[in-house]
Amino acid sequence: MSLEGAGTLFRKELLRFWKVGFQTVAAPVLTAMLYLLIFAHVLEDRVQVYPGVGYTSFLIPGLVMMSVLQNAFANSSSSLIQSKITGNLVFLLVTPLDHRAWYVAYVGASVVRGLAVGAGVLAVTVWFVPLRMAEPAWIVVFALLGAALLGSLGLVAGLWAEKFDQMAAFQNFIIVPMTFLSGVFYSVNSLPGIWFTVSHFNPFFYMIDGFRRGFFGVSDISPWTSLAVVAGAFVGVAALTLRLLASGYKLRV
Amino acid sequence: MPAVRFDNVTKVFPGVHGTRALDGVSFDIEAGEFFGLLGPNGAGKTTLISVLAGLARATSGRVTVMGHDVVDDFAAARKSLGIVPQELVFDPFFNVRETLRIQSGYFGVRRNDDWIDELLAHLGLEDKALANMRQLSGGMKRRVLVAQALVHKPPVIVLDEPTAGVDVELRQSLWGFVARLNREGHTVLLTTHYLEEAEALAGRIAMLKHGRIVALDRTSALLARAASTMLRFKTDDALPPGLAAQARVTGRIVQLRARDAGEVEHHLAALRSAGVHVEELEIGHADLEDVFVEIMHREPAAAPAGAAA
Numbered sequence: 001m002s003l004e005g006a007g008t009l010f011r012k013e014l015l016r017f018w019k020v021g022f023q024t025v026a027a028p029v030l031t032a033m034l035y036l037l038i039f040a041h042v043l044e045d046r047v048q049v050y051p052g053v054g055y056t057s058f059l060i061p062g063l064v065m066m067s068v069l070q071n072a073f074a075n076s077s078s079s080l081i082q083s084k085i086t087g088n089l090v091f092l093l094v095t096p097l098d099h100r101a102w103y104v105a106y107v108g109a110s111v112v113r114g115l116a117v118g119a120g121v122l123a124v125t126v127w128f129v130p131l132r133m134a135e136p137a138w139i140v141v142f143a144l145l146g147a148a149l150l151g152s153l154g155l156v157a158g159l160w161a162e163k164f165d166q167m168a169a170f171q172n173f174i175i176v177p178m179t180f181l182s183g184v185f186y187s188v189n190s191l192p193g194i195w196f197t198v199s200h201f202n203p204f205f206y207m208i209d210g211f212r213r214g215f216f217g218v219s220d221i222s223p224w225t226s227l228a229v230v231a232g233a234f235v236g237v238a239a240l241t242l243r244l245l246a247s248g249y250k251l252r253v
Numbered sequence: 254m255p256a257v258r259f260d261n262v263t264k265v266f267p268g269v270h271g272t273r274a275l276d277g278v279s280f281d282i283e284a285g286e287f288f289g290l291l292g293p294n295g296a297g298k299t300t301l302i303s304v305l306a307g308l309a310r311a312t313s314g315r316v317t318v319m320g321h322d323v324v325d326d327f328a329a330a331r332k333s334l335g336i337v338p339q340e341l342v343f344d345p346f347f348n349v350r351e352t353l354r355i356q357s358g359y360f361g362v363r364r365n366d367d368w369i370d371e372l373l374a375h376l377g378l379e380d381k382a383l384a385n386m387r388q389l390s391g392g393m394k395r396r397v398l399v400a401q402a403l404v405h406k407p408p409v410i411v412l413d414e415p416t417a418g419v420d421v422e423l424r425q426s427l428w429g430f431v432a433r434l435n436r437e438g439h440t441v442l443l444t445t446h447y448l449e450e451a452e453a454l455a456g457r458i459a460m461l462k463h464g465r466i467v468a469l470d471r472t473s474a475l476l477a478r479a480a481s482t483m484l485r486f487k488t489d490d491a492l493p494p495g496l497a498a499q500a501r502v503t504g505r506i507v508q509l510r511a512r513d514a515g516e517v518e519h520h521l522a523a524l525r526s527a528g529v530h531v532e533e534l535e536i537g538h539a540d541l542e543d544v545f546v547e548i549m550h551r552e553p554a555a556a557p558a559g560a561a562a
Contacts, residue, residue, distance in 0.1 A: 002328075008358025016346050087342035091401065094306050094336050095359035096328035253266070253309045 006101035009092070013109030017075055024113060028071050029120040032063045036125055039185060049187045050218050056129045058212075060122070061139075062184035065211040067121045068143055069204065072114030072150040073157070073175055076106045080158025081167050093252065099245035103155070103238070110151025111144065118143060134217030142211040142230065149207075149234040150175075152241045159244050159251065178204045189220055203233045254320050255281035256409050256440035257305065262314035264300055264464075274300040275311070276464040282442060282457075284319075284408070287435045289455030289472070290444045291545060297464040298444045299339060302413050305442075306336045318409055332360060335402035339413040341394050343386040349373070349397055350382045353404050360405035372400040375430055392423045399427065409440045416447060428454060452476070452541040460548055468548050475544050483543060484509040484520055486534040493527040496520060501546060510539065510547075 017024040040056040047055045083089035092102075122131075133139060153175075161167040182204035188196055199205050210226035213219035219226070245251075264275040274297045282288045292298050303309035305316055307327055316323045321330040344352060350369065357365040373379050376396040381389060389397065395415065402410060412431065416424045432454060435441045445451055451458060451472070458475055460468040468475060487505045491497070501508040511517045517536060524531055 002361045004361040004363060005359050008355060011358075012355050015351075019346055083344070086345070087338075087340050088344045090308065090336075090338050090340075090342060091344070091356060092359065093308055094331055094334070095356075096331045096361070097359060098328065248310070252307065253303070 002096060002098075002101060005095065005097045006105050009097060009101060009105035010108050013075070013079060013105055014112060016079055017109070017113050024071070024075070025116055025120060028067050028117045029124055032067050032121040033124055035063055036060065036128065040128070047186075049190070050216055053216055054129060057131060058187075058216075059185065060125045060129070060131060061212040061215045062208050063125065064118045064121045065143070065146065065208050066179050066182075066184045068114040068118035068147050069150045069179055069207065070175065071117040072110040072147040073154040073171070075110040075113040076151045076154035077158040077161075077167060077171070078154075079106065079109075080155060081161050081164065084158070084162070085164070089251070099242055102245050103152075103242055106155050107148055107151040107238075107241075110154055111147040114147035114150065115143060118147075131215060133215055135214050135223075137214065138210055138223050139214030141227065142207055142214065145227075145230050145234055146207040146211065149203075149230065149237055152234070152237045155241050156237065156244065159241075159249055162250070178202055182208045183220070184208055187220055203229060206230050254284070255317075256284040256286070256319060257282040257442065258315075258317045259301070259305075260315040260317075262301070262304060262311045262316060264297075264304060264309065265312045274464050275304070278314070278461070278464070278466055280459055280466060280469055282409075282440060284440055285435070285438055287432075287441045287454055287456050288443065289451035289458040290442060290461065291448065291451055291458060292444075292461035293549060296461040298461055299413060300464075301461070302336070302411055302442075302444065305411065306334060307331060332405065333408050335405070335407035335410045337398050337402045337410070337412045337415050339415075339417065341391060341398070343389075343394055343397065345385070345387045348383050348385050349378060349389070349400075352386060352397060353400055356401045357404045362405050365404065368406065369400075369404065372403055376400055377426065392419055395419055395423065396427075399430070403434075408438075409442065410434060411442045413444050414446060415443070416445065416450065424450075448542045448545055449540070458541075460545065462549055468544075472541070476539070476541060478544060481539050482511045482513070482517060483537050483539050484511055484517060484534070485537065487532045488529055490527075490529040492529060493523055496523055496527075501543075508543070510543070 036056070036059060039059055043055045049055065049058045083092070157167060157170045161170060181199065182202055183199065188199040188205060191199060206226035206229040209219050209221060210223045210230065213223045258281050259278050262275050262278045263273070266272045266274055278297075278301060290298050290301070300309060304311045305318065305323060307323055307330070310324065318330040319333040321333060323330045347355065353369045353372070354365070357369065373382055376399060378393065378396055378400065381393060386394065386397065399415070410431070415427065419427070428450065431441060443451065443455060455472055458468070458470065458472050459466055470478070485506065485508050488507060489505060492500055492507065496509060499509060509520050511520060
């Protein structure tokens, strides 16, 4: 793998979203803020998930992680589909870059975008309620792994989709429901039986729960279990993505 | 070692009819050659170039660039190739200099600004270096595509219909530049619809029809093959049936082949006795277009199964 080549693609991907940072970073931070204002206003006095943790405090880590995940996905998927549809992907296809270089660059830039938005959300929301970080290592581990997993999933979606509406369907019918139903806004322990069980099949639940553990030191399930699930999902999706890239799936006819 | 070698390249696109876009194409392009690849739309020119560039994969057969296999040793093969794509594509996020720096970086070439400046100067893009790609006219975008293909100084340059929809001035300057690169030792592979361009520039020409090579020779030899006289004139009248069968008619312009002076006289007599009013009569040599039309009509190329003729 050419380091210079992969580095160039990584920098190009960073520049791509940074040049439209208002739309790719500022807008999702604002969206998360609106969720916080509305849900915290309605639920602050009614819901207490963990003892001694107010609803607003409970909500913030979930919103941060949701923003990390959705934006990591959005970065690689939208970059790839745009290049495919406008045709400028040909500039990359004629280069000596191999599938590993593509993977590292696209997923790396997705992680940076996800973390940038997550940091933005955290920086803004932290003014509302004091937030402690009981076990910060979990915050870092789950943010990185989750962003890499979603960046990788974004690559798969970008490779698969041939039209913008297919991409929108992937995002609206898979990514958004899975993030919303992952326990961002509630603890899955409060769910009735069947939905409690279903939630445990959602890998996003483990990412949110493990990430939140880093803030409060308590979680619905052991962070080690969450780590195993998320790491396993990442390895699986990464292997799939690398295989699709190496085979030239929908890239080279 | 040839600069490019196509060895029995076949490409079948999957589908109901299994369209055979390339059918056993074999030829070499020697280092330093200016090679023309001609053929009607759908003949397989772009597919052949896509296989060469790694944008498509051959169903069978082998392609090498400077001795490097385009599949097994794709990195080395692609470093030796500069492709100017047919479509006017660009990345709207970047300006011209950024575009060229990025393309350079993909090929592992750092700190390439001296060469980028030279490319910008030769292609008349100096004052556009900081302009966003979106703001450029079609002709300017085409120049950037050429610069992008050359940014890593490839020994082999491939131009796929580079002058389609380009104004006369740019065509002239583009050909001046490409001819210079060829003199400096670059191998050039050109596909074009403008046959006079191929005739003027290419030392050797291959003609492709239904995915097969139907002619491959030195340009001069191809022209000599049709070393006949062409009778050209304009008319509004219908030609007598005997002549209509052999004439090539473009609007009011009629072209008739003649082997010798006797046949010229014969044609003219036939026109006169049929009462055809002839304007702007010229007698000249056949050009590449005449050779092309003749070959495309004459050479039996097996039509691929299910493909429209």
